[in-house]
Amino acid sequence: MYLIIAVIILVFLIIFQIAKASEYVAVLKGEEQNRKQTNKVNGFLMFGFMIMGLIGVWYCNELYFKKTLLALPSASEQGEKIDSMLWVTLAITGVVFIITQIILFWFAFRYQESDKRKVYFFHESNKLELLWTVVPAIFLTVLVVIGLRNWNYITGGPPEGSNPLRVEVTGAQFKWIFRYPGKDDQFGKKYYKVIDNANNSLGLVWRDSAALNMKDDPATHDDIVMESTVYVVKDRPVKFIIGSRDVIHDVGLSQFRMKMDAVPGIPTTLWFTPKYTTTEMKKITGNPDFIYEISCDQMCGNSHYAMRGIVQVVTQEEFDVWMAKQKPAYYDAFPEKDPAKKDTAAVKGPLAVVPAKK
């Protein structure tokens, strides 16, 4: 450790001494001549930087392109539009990038100080100004039109008659909670003041409460609640109704190219149509461990980086089989009402109705 510090200080000192010495040499050799020499070196370096930079851009792409999502097909239909828009944007901005950077460094190199050149006194040209106002404006219009068409499509919600699967997604420090409406296809009422981490993580209203002026909502009785993993169906639009229990979170679905904040008190929505099941995507990526992940994309506290959810994309048949096995959350809170457990209800009943503790 101390050795490293010593070495660093030593290196600094050496650089510093060389720099000072070169300054004295410059004064001795004649400052003007020295300045011109340095100017040539830096002009050459500018040109070199441009060449190295362009090679670097290419090399970086070689190294990392295949690790990005662009190397894979989008996992949702909406994502395909976003990808194609991304490619158009990349093409336009990429061309501008290469042209302007080359011009910049080429001009710096080409027009470096020379005693022979007489500066061209050129300070105004309405034609040129007009040119680079109008041309960018035209390209931007194209991008805006493409962008807004996609934006309207994405935010428009699933088309009529597409029978979307509706799932409620709730963020909480630091987990994801999902709710399916159950057999009645209706989300029962919830109220945050009856949340109980033990058996009612969403605060479903399934008890009468005079204090809170609430009545048991039967629609909650068949709602299915689960944490961490959500099941959705291939080729069937899914609509997430998103909320948060505490701070702002964000449902990040990078493979589906989708994202939406989870805000306490203000529900938001997001919809997409999965294209490949998880199993199919394992084959496409060639990664047997592949899994669709939900990342929290809005800073939400110290375990923000570990707020991970999983999306399982399955076929409709698999989904139906899986759904049939799920038990409504109501029966966790009231085991005595569970038809499957009728006989044991007498024993467990009293425990389950202990009032929620804070």
Place this chain on the structure above:
Amino acid sequence: MSNEAVLHAHSGVASSHDAGGHHEHHHHETFITKYVFSQDHKMIAKQFLITGMVWAVLGGLMSVLFRLQLGYPDSTFPWLEDILGKWAKGGRITPEAYYALVTTHGTVLVFFVLTAGLSGTFANFLIPLQVGARDMASPFLNMLSYWFFFSASVVMLSSLFVETGPFSGGWTAYPPLSALHDASPGSKTGMDLWIISMALFVVSSLLGGLNYIVTILNMRTKGMSMTRLPLTIWALFFTAVLGVLSFPVLLSGFILLIFDRNFGTSFYLSDIFVNGVGALPNEGGSAILFQHLFWFLGHPEVYIILLPAMGMVSEILSVNSRKPIFGYMAMVGSLFAIAILAFLVWAHHMFVTGLNPFLGSIFVLLTLLIAVPSAIKVFNWLTTLWRGNVRFTPGMMFAIGFVSLFISGGLTGIWLGNSALDVHLHDTMFVVAHFHIVMGVASMFGMFAGIYHWYPKMFGRYLNNTLAYIHFWITMAGAYLIFWPMHYEGLAGMPRRYYSYEQWESFKNFGDLNRFISTVAMIVFAAQILFLLNFFYSIWKGRKVTNQNPWGSNTLEWTAPIRPGHGNWPGEIPEVHRWAYDYGKDGKEFIPQTTPVGADESHH
């Protein structure tokens, strides 16, 4: 205001200052009045600069520390525990410390370094010298501006030492995370100090900004019409206007946040259940309201940071190309357009908050519209270089670097401003790469360009050129090596503000790249130390400036003595006869603004 009134006001101020200037010769200034509670705009500029540099070192060091975690997530560094104690138990930074470092790095760099350190320094230093004034309109308010900034710094610094740690919810401080003491340890005392510090900072920048505006409008010397102002002054003018109109909105947002935090109001809070505490009584607030108030400053803030850099770069490019800036009026017009549009695009930071989609489309349109004035500026800079006679002074190198970075970072802005693409890229490393290049590093380059260019005027000595060139090339190459590959992480969907990616199947493939980026970040940081050595060594030991106008520049500051006293010009304030960009005209290398227009001179 009539011209006459301006002249009158001006001559009144000038004569009173003349008296002050004479004072100086008779009375010995004490250490306190000269170096501490100074009312000389040049000294205040240096105070802003050096305080900003201290913060830049601290903020940069913080980024090195959290890059250690990102680059070497499996390694432990026992020396970290030696310096950070419980924040790095076992030699590995804890998540609390990581988020505190990220948050403080962001806050400090955006506000203390790039707002106070950049625009505070150069607005103070250049406005009176370039418009031809003895000092600011109110030297006293100007002094207060610095001392409010200083107290903001002290409070922010103290927040690093509280037991529960500094604020750790990101520099944007979104509630409810920032409003709830129990949502995160950093939201306890650390957050109170953070808000107090930021409130003091807002006061500082309002006092400064009003002063800059008044000085530019009222205290220009004879002949210095608005259209003869150097572009630096135009840029600093728009910067000040942006700050004065938007910082109060931020302050109002903070005040509501203070109420929510401490007095039980529900401006931002609704339907919240905090683990370990239970359900909160607050209902009916909107967490999104804060984001509107925040970004109503937050977006202009980007231009508050960027415009001074643009102004200085315009000036330096022109001086060192020995050629007039191309399209002066278009440059002013595009600054104006950017300043207006800066107020109309804030919600593009909020495309994924559940914003009304129609509103979103309007913000897409306005956001992409900003690309037009930005493009005009870039092409005008390029044309300024064309057929010039380019001298690669260190200032010029950084100015060219600025243009390169502004292009690179600006173009990715076109991606992110388009809402449908933003849905995919929002809050990924792509965004981190984008804003670091276009706002962070580019403005840093503008600041370096300014320091290298005006150092001889500030201290009457030169910086060492060899060190300056080493500093430039390492920083330039390093900036691209750090932030260019980061775009690829973003395109892989990697979220920002993650302490570790190791448990994520989708994001764990970039371990080697993160190590590379962290290593380069450390090297670049070391190169900045080299700059600091150069800076402080040269204040006392640098080569003395013997030429009153070392760069052969047209602007007024170079007509003042090499080491100007308080009052700037010993005699009369010079009169201005022309714009600032007569370089290479009629075969003359440069014609200072003070030279009367000759009878045989060609028109332009």
